[in-house]
Amino acid sequence: MNVTNLNRVLFSKQNVFIYPPEIEKGLNGTISISSIDKGSIYLMWTPLPSNEQEDAIQSATSPSPSPSTSLNSSRNIEILDNWNVKVHVKELKSIKKYTPTIGTPYIILNTKKNITVPPFFFEQGGVRELLKSLGSIIQLKKSSLDSNIFNVVDFSDPLQRSISSINLSDELHFGDTEEHDEDDSHGQNQQTESNSLRKAQIIVPQNNNNNSGGSNGNSPKISYTPPRSISPPISIGIGGNSNLLPPTMSPSSVGGSGFSMSPTSKLLSSSMGSDSGNDSDISSFNMLKSSSNAVLSTSPNSNLPNKRTLKKEKSSNIFDNFAKISQLAKSAQKNIFEETGKKIDNHFRNLLNKDTKPNQSTSSILGANLANSGTGQSGNSLSNSISPQKNTGGNSSSNYNSIFEQLNDSMNSLGSSMDYFTPFNISSSNFSVELTLNRKECNPLSPSEWYSYFDEEGRICLANQQILLKKIFYGGVDDSIRKEVWPYLLHYYPFDSTYSSRDVLKFEKSQEYFTIKRQWQSISCEQESRFSKYTSRKQLIRKDVIRTDRLHPMYQGDDDQNPNLQLLNDILLTYSFYNFDIGYVQGMSDLLSPILSVMENEVDSFWCLKGMMDRLESNFHKDQNGMHTQLSTLAKLLKFIDVELFNHIDSHDGSNMYFFFQSILICFKREFHFQDVKTLWEILWSNYLTKQLPIFMCLAILLQERNIILEADMSFDQILKLINQKAGKMDLDEILIDSESLVKYFIVKQINVPDQSLLSLKESVSTFY
């Protein structure tokens, strides 16, 4: 096949890069506008074969090879041949150009089918030339909303479009059918019963995109999506005879594939993977992976597969079929959630939906939850429970004094001395009974549930966010998806970002990180000798890095041998340049260490650290104001909750609450085991109930020891030692349950707080839980 001979290059620009996440340095390639075959014009991007870097200049001036040629010539090159982009100019909907003042200009193509094409970065310029050249072929019009967006004037009404697509399909027989024959799955395409369907094929230039195998370097990796998770092959009969198989949603179910997608798109892609004959046409839409990348789509067909190139189309048929697929996907999605394995999560969500109903008291919500959860344990009694005695009958604590009794009393006697009741016995309160059940029953956020929160384009809508955060608050996150969840919790990724906008974001953030990093990397020894502030900062970081969690497997080994120590060092030093006012303060290495262990990536860890520091920055201010504020809030809260203990501590100069300095400063990093810290931090980041949970946790820890402290009449020193000794020996769940009951107690009672002293705390708690 001599397709190449029929090509005519109208425009070509070399050194245009794409940055798939799998390839660190990005892919260099050539963008070109070519007229192929009988005058159809394509916008194409072809990567340089990895072994031909030195030929870059030559190949850029010569006619760009057609995708099929490059496919053949580089079939053995692992990834490169998959990254070809070929878009018919008629498929272009709009082009957005980004020309930052610092950094590389790039464009994002938006196609009519909402197929994601990766951003193209013009390392050596050429955006304007490309647009100019394109403008001479199709009509581009600057968007009135954004002068960087160029809309393609739509010349094709449906009729025209189908005409043009007929033309296209004629042309297609040159290059692509031959390739199909090389590929088993496409051999099946020839047996298609429906002509129209066959004409509706969307053909990928790379064309080795059969999903049924799931492994043969399939699918043009059109865009780079967040790693992890791919759907296993599932077959769905397109003709309506659906033979749904229970999908396994495990993120690792397909070896080596690093993509994530929402369940909907997963199903779609799964449906494409069928081996059965009647849907073989559809199977040529390589929906696997790429479907998750659909950008900016609003049509019901937004789940369409991402194709770089649409060569053949007969839109109405395609759309009909996609409509069917969507329906199947929807029903399949339902089925997934009815699976036993998913029941708990699903229940959880149902429960959550329920308790957003107004006018329901905490207890009845929790009770209802229990009743619905199907576990059968005392659900009914709890569902009616405002009466605490039922549930705590087994509690033999002598100074049993339930919050509920207090609560009921205080309803009648607001502001009375009864509001300050002591001793405060959390464990015998009914709050904790119910909360225990709730927290203990809640599993960590599972991968399948996590993916189900995304819409087709990769957003997590506001309503889902709230459910998600509540879920995380109660169960934490499964270790396997922490890496994906943490960036959201730390505001690195916005919840409303799409798959593609995150790709752009990640790229930009990566650029930004390395720009800052270069700032300190470029400081010469000469400079450094006159830059004592930098030198001392650098030394301080070094000192702390070599003694941060060195017993953790990730940071073990020789000081100079372990690359993770270097990463800690670089990230902290870069942060000290990013936030020069804070610089580096002891404790920050403690914050970074778990983050790096989860994110396992320098750039991501940096931005997550930044998110964490945004939360905690005031802790590290030189004036220590943030710490003072929190500790004094803790003291006031203690006074409010347990005035007897407060008086004791106060009389021993302990009302500065210095015992909890370290706990507050670095969020209990040293007070719990490494694994627990990760869970705890997720829970704190969820901001559910209150942003000030650490204060309530300190109080819970202190109250656990209240009797010991009072009976032994402990001095400041002794209390400090007592609290210090608890480090590493506390049960996280227990503390959290106690803290949560304290928060809820505070929420109920806050109306009685005598003055404005706890105003900030009041404001921090959410009354909508």
Place this chain on the structure above:
Amino acid sequence: MSDSKSYDILFKIVFVGLSKVGKSAIVSRYVDNMFSMRNQTIHPEFHVRNVVVDNIKVSLQIWDQGGCDRYMNLGNLFYRNAKGVFMVFDICKRDSFEYCQSWFDTTTRSVNKYNGFKPEKCVYYLIGNKTDLALDRQVTIEEAEQFSKSNNIKYLETSAKEATGLILFESITRDMLLKHTEMEPTSSISLMYSKSNSTASYLSTCC
């Protein structure tokens, strides 16, 4: 509870010095006989070890705090009632020695401020740590001794890693006892500490 008291006198010793000089390492070597990798100290912590010196049972309350001065201002209580101060530097780090020199005044002032008694009551030691790395020595014994002499304090060298020089605890205890009897010539140790507060009863239960 005072009858079950297991010591005659309690001394509080505090460690100061720049970050990463080995303060915590010396303490944990002395208290637990361990040399372990641990994170930098942020939160002051204290350890208790009972010793017998010259037939007097002494309880040492050894306070360790981080070298990061940013957090100091919350640690005022750290110095309160301190009877002994170890100023530690790393013999391989010139700056840590200079830090001790420039910090000596600040430290004595802090101790005086929160101690409520005259500075003479408190015993100061200068400690050069990490003699196991003596090849990289940046501070000579001579200059360290000279500084000590001019401030009328003692100088000792240790290696927490190799567990050498830990005599410093016994040495400072003797000096503290001596000072104590100087300052309180009329009262015997046991008499004075029988009125001791809750600290005594607490420590007796846990030591």
